[in-house]
């Protein structure tokens with residue numbers, strides 16, 4: 001049990017928080033046809049993170065985080081610029097920017113490799129969930145002790161506050177987020193600025209992508225921006241319900257994915273655990289496939305069923 | 314048409330007796346430096362229903378959007394009941410073309426009508442039972458109360474149009490600007506929407522409608538704005554909607570048209 005609280009619990013928390021913050025924001029990205037935005041940001045943060053690392057000369061969270069935030073805001077502006085100046089469609093502009101920025105990140109990484117600090121491409125793709133440790137903890141009771149909780153890794157705290165911020169953002173701006181996502185022109189006519197709401201959303205997306213990225217890597221970030229909201233959309237026609245379901249699915253993927261990765265291989269007689277971030281993303285995808293098949297109204301099976309019944313009558 | 318002749322028309326008919334509620338002056342709009350609207354001035358009067366008529370691509374939608382500041386204008390000003398646009402948001406209800414939104418959005422008919430209330434609801438206010446009832450009564454006015462909980466994508470085109478109408482009603486505005494509310498609807502829906510608009514004008518509200526069907530313009534509207542990149546005519550239908558004016562609206566003799574753009578269709582020829 002000691003092992004669990006020291007080794008597994010922090011990783012579990014990190015993965016779940018990352019899934020939750022990205023999964024919730026993804027709802028609005030999806031509704032605005034900006035699913036690629038999560039993808040973009042999770043790639044463009046790489047040069048920022050490496051740049052921050054190179055400048056600071058150590059793997060400190062803050063400079064890397066600032067670098068990442070700077071890189072994502074820079075990229076978003078660049079995308080806008082390319083869209084307007086080059087009259088290029090949004091998807092193409094995002095694609096151009098994020099591949100270039102990611103490539104820049106990889107090149108910078110090679111430079112950093114020379115300094116012999118742990119920062120590599122795999123880390124960027126899969127993150128490093130398992131490295132989160134809480135050695136100060138002794139038992140579950142420590143979860144109730146403030147002083148002990150403060151000894152949780154910095155990464156977790158950062159992600160925790162950002163997740164709180166995301167939830168607060170969605171609750172406070174629920175109405176403007178909804179109306180600007182549904183009908184931007186109508187929202188603007190009411191004096192609810194779709195532009196500012198869109199910028200706010202991109203900023204929050206950048207913030208949570210950056211915080212999640214260093215913990216869980218780009219694959220999980222991308223998966224979480226898209227899978228839980230897309231799954232939830234199949235299960236309801238109401239936005240508030242969709243938000244709840246997507247949050248639930250994000251947490252479910254986080255927990256089940258982590259357990260399967262950490263303990264699953266042993267249950268099947270394997271030796272090593274597999275990448276937790278990868279497994280969480282896999283679970284999110286798996287849940288989405290389930291929803292696509294079995295969702296009451298939009299699922300493939302129920303549609304087939306109703307179609308057959310209709311034909312037979 | 315010169316400003317002078319327009320003025321004289323107005324004076325003859327006593328057009329000016331009702332209050333100017335919507336006043337746009339010198340509106341010029343360009344997309345990518347290509348002018349779409351050129352020096353458009355237009356006035357609509359309270360208690361009257363105005364049709365905006367012109368061929369596809371004439372800039373009708375652009376006119377509505379730019380006059381509300383939804384797309385940037387090169388020049389031009391809008392006054393609503395004497396107030397500048399910024400102060401007058403609450404007095405405007407704008408209804409975009411139906412095709413402009415994603416009907417797969419996870420919202421019910423009632424949710425969409427509630428959005429009409431957001432402008433007046435405080436920023437942090439959560440919609441209450443009172444707001445729900447208000448929205449429901451707006452749906453009821455367009456005979457859509459039975460569909461309140463239906464997801465909007467599962468409504469017919471005409472029903473969607475009615476939901477949009479109800480959302481505009483919920484705004485309790487003074488000036489209603491509707492972009493093609495009658496496009497693709499059947500006689501029953503046309504009737505409901507028309508009656509609703511008429512009821513608004515009876516309360517002294519101002520209604521401005523982009524309209525495509527030349528056959529029904531005379532029957533349904535009081536005033537007309539004939540537009541094709543610039544104003545051809547603006548005033549009471551009986552005075553300004555001459556065959557000559559219509560021909561000028563639809564024949565594209567204004568020099569703005571480029572090859573390949575629609576210039577007046579069969580509808581005009583049949584009419585003129």
Ligand SMILES: Nc1ncnc2c1ncn2[C@@H]1O[C@H](COP(=O)(O)OP(=O)(O)OP(=O)(O)O)[C@@H](O)[C@H]1O
Pocket residue numbers: 344345349367368369370371372373374375376
């Ligand atoms: N976002 C845009 N960017 C560039 N050009 C545009 C844009 N929107 C409209 N246009 C152009 O401006 C002109 C006017 O368009 P607008 O939509 O205002 O016409 P409309 O009178 O409403 O036409 P319709 O009857 O088809 O609705 C058209 O030539 C159109 O191609």
Ligand SMILES: [Mg+2]
Pocket residue numbers: 373374375410492
């Ligand atoms: Mg139009």
